Amino acid sequence: QMELVESGGKWVQVGDSLSLTCVASGLTFSQSCMGWFRQAPGKAREFVAMITYTSGRESYQNSVAGRFTISRDNARNTVYLEMKDLKPEDTAVYYCAASARMYTVDALDYTYWGQGTQVTVSS
Numbered sequence: 001q002m003e004l005v006e007s008g009g010k011w012v013q014v015g016d017s018l019s020l021t022c023v024a025s026g027l028t029f030s031q032s033c034m035g036w037f038r039q040a041p042g043k044a045r046e047f048v049a050m051i052t053y054t055s056g057r058e059s060y061q062n063s064v065a066g067r068f069t070i071s072r073d074n075a076r077n078t079v080y081l082e083m084k085d086l087k088p089e090d091t092a093v094y095y096c097a098a099s100a101r102m103y104t105v106d107a108l109d110y111t112y113w114g115q116g117t118q119v120t121v122s123s
Contacts, residue, residue, distance in 0.1 A: 002026040002112040004096045009117030012086055016121070020081040022096030022114060033099040034072055034079040037107055038092035039116075047105045048094070049081060059105055063089070086121045093118050 008020040020036070035050035049060045049070040058070055069082040079096060094117050097110035104110070 002032070002098055004098060004112055004114035006094065006096045006114040006117040009094060009119045011120045011122060014087060014121060014123045016086050017082070017084045018086060018119060019083070020094055020096075020117060020119070022079045022081075024077045024079070024098065024112075027098075027112075031100075032112075033101050033103060034070075035097045035099065035105070035107075035110055036070060036079075036081045037095045037097060037110075038090075038119075039095070040089075040092040043092075045095070045107055047107065050103070050105055051079065052103050057103065059103075083119075086119075088121050088123050091119060091121045 003025045006022045012018050031053055033052050036048040037045050038048050039045040047061055051058050051070045051072050067085045072079040096114040098112040099110040101109050
């Protein structure tokens with residue numbers, strides 16, 4: 001079993017930057033593909049970003065590419081999401097997730113999920 005705990009979400013203004021952190025415990029973190037997803041009110045959960053466990057290959061949703069950066073520190077069992085130039089449409093609950101697959105952006109491939117952290121971007 002793996003436990004994921006997100007933190008860092010808060011209320012910010014348009015154009016601000018914000019960093020989210022996800023700390024993993026339990027199963028081997030360094031062998032997991034890690035992803036960030038988000039869910040806005042009334043909308044389905046959507047992929048935001050992911051990073052592989054060995055090569056550090058990254059992938060982003062088009063709407064956040066160039067503004068968000070995912071990274072991981074396997075020694076600290078931690079994955080980060082750096083967000084810049086935040087927009088109102090980035091408002092959502094952000095979830096950290098872990099997958100046994102090497103590379104995937106499909107939420108169905110992610111086995112372990114955190115409880116989420118709320119990000120609100122106000123104009």
